[in-house]
Amino acid sequence: MSTVSVPLPAWINYGLIPLLNLILAFFFSGLVVWGIGENPFEALQLLLIGALGRGEGIGFTLFYTTSFIFTGLSVAVAIHAGLFNIGSEGQAYLGGLGAALVALAMDSYVPWYVTMPFAVIGAALFGAACAAIPAWLQAKRGSHIVITTIMFNFIVSSLMNYVLVRVLIVPGKMAPETRTFLPGGQLPKLDWLIAMFGGKIGAAPLNFSFLIALIMCFLVWVLIWRTKLGYEMRTLGISPTAASYAGIRYSKIVMITMLISGGLAGMMALNPVMGASARLQIEFVGGAGFVGIAVSLMGRNHPAGIVLAALLFGILYQGGAELSFDMPSITRDMIVVIQGMVILFAGALEYMLRPAVVRLYQQLTGK
């Protein structure tokens, strides 16, 4: 009997199966650790202590989490409309230019809370601009959005390389980066948030954009499940033909969805550019756009799930960095392996365990 059409309760679909997939991903990552001659359980312990043991570690973990929430939301919004936006990386990179231009223009005149809204808009606009052409190509010319967004990751990378090396570089300096923003162009640290739980933030760059990320989660939830536009997006994602019969305009929804998706990715730049390093640096995104894919898949494209998945990856990133200090034979790139395993098991192989779970469920409930 086919198990595909058997309905399962929500706690299995959204709780048990993702958890089992996650366990599988960690099991295989553990095999790699074991294979290079280290103890996986010890490694896991060091990783957790590094990520959550002290206030500073938590600060770093939440800093990474912030970036991943933005890119995760970006991927998720697109997926709801049936679009796979693989270009969050490039959109975030260009968003950094938007945020940096605002910060450079305003930081010597006004305090940060005046700069911030403009920076949010600037980052979102630039991110959206980067998504606009692939969106138009998909909507009007039928070019596959996956391919065009990959191409745009590289195009943006070359463009930013040019802008930083030739235009925005500080004259006389070697490093391809802008000048350091004054406090008027920086986002304040959230030391009080860590202090509320009795920790010290130390050098951790957790900053105001964490709160912006949480607000965006709420707004995305409202958009997807509480507005007409969100309803049209989900309809398009589930069945383009049904959407077309219902009079939903394909090209309009594709354009709007991708602009929102690109905007959310662009806002990710606020966190590292204005929150942490206070300057625009080359390659500052560092793969966060791709982590967004994993985060969105893990979180089942729901903002609440995305926050949890982003936190998981934040722990992995911060804990992985600490782990590589404690166990020199495990490099920081171990987290890339884990990330790959999570995408593989939670994303590509998400239905692998379902038939077995269905059979078990049927036996237990006696149906």
Next chain:
Amino acid sequence: MDYFDIFISILGSAIRLSIPLLFTALAGLFSERAGIFDIGLEGKMLASAFAAACVAYWTGNAWFGLIGGIGVSIAFSFMHGFASITNRGNQIVSGVALNFVAAGLTIVLGQAWFRQGGRTGQVPPEGRFSSITLPGADMVRDVPIIGPLYANVISGNNILTYIAFLMVPISWWVLYRTRFGLRLRAVGENPGAVDTAGISVAWMRYRALIVAGFLCGFAGTYLSIAQSAAFINNMSAGKGYIALAALIFAKWKPVPVMLACLLFGFLDAFANFMQGKSLPLIGEVPVQIFQALPYILTCVLLAGFIGTARPPKAGGVPYTKER
């Protein structure tokens, strides 16, 4: 140096730079023609480069290195197949996952085994594919125009280069003149019809992925033990994606794939040459333009401004026999 010599040297380096693209794009040709999107080309190339370097380092034999590279690449193909054919997972997600696994695993294992920051050890000369001087190359060197072209562009490459160009007509023949090729193209266009004819769609697609893995293994091997003498972190550096762009640019056809790869290789070589030089009238052209040009051209093509690129109809859709 006059312009002709410069042209010859750019052409030579264009060929060297286009070989990994050519193998990878042909690999993509087989899997995409069978209806399996292959974003994981980049990861396969990287993993096979690492495997080839390791095996060649340990055995000191380039051919063993090649076999190692091909083996690992095919193993990655099987993972892709297991996820996207057997379990009907999303092919793009699976490809992205494999890229991550390859990028991480090569560095983690490289660091654990060689402790050189992710590099493998220096492969000894006999473990590499060195350049071959074709017969008569030295004799004709002084003949104007044809001489340097033969001696510096056609001769003096390693054996993998010649295999790469040989793979183009072979791929064409396999795809268009054999029963296997006909069925392969059919599962990419209309898997239902192939299934009705009593042929297993899944097995057909698996075989296409094995061929893709086989070809991708050559690309990785070329990077690590023909073009250089060790594996370096992230040495594929986006070449898998350029190959993907070349494949689309060539509209999923073997001979145009070769031309597109040569074009993109030439752009790369020209960008290297133009670094810090200025053109008459225009002045200094930023090298970033040349770096971005393959991607821009592909987007322009996809937009339908240079003919139309029609992908295989069933591409990216997992085949479900029945509900």
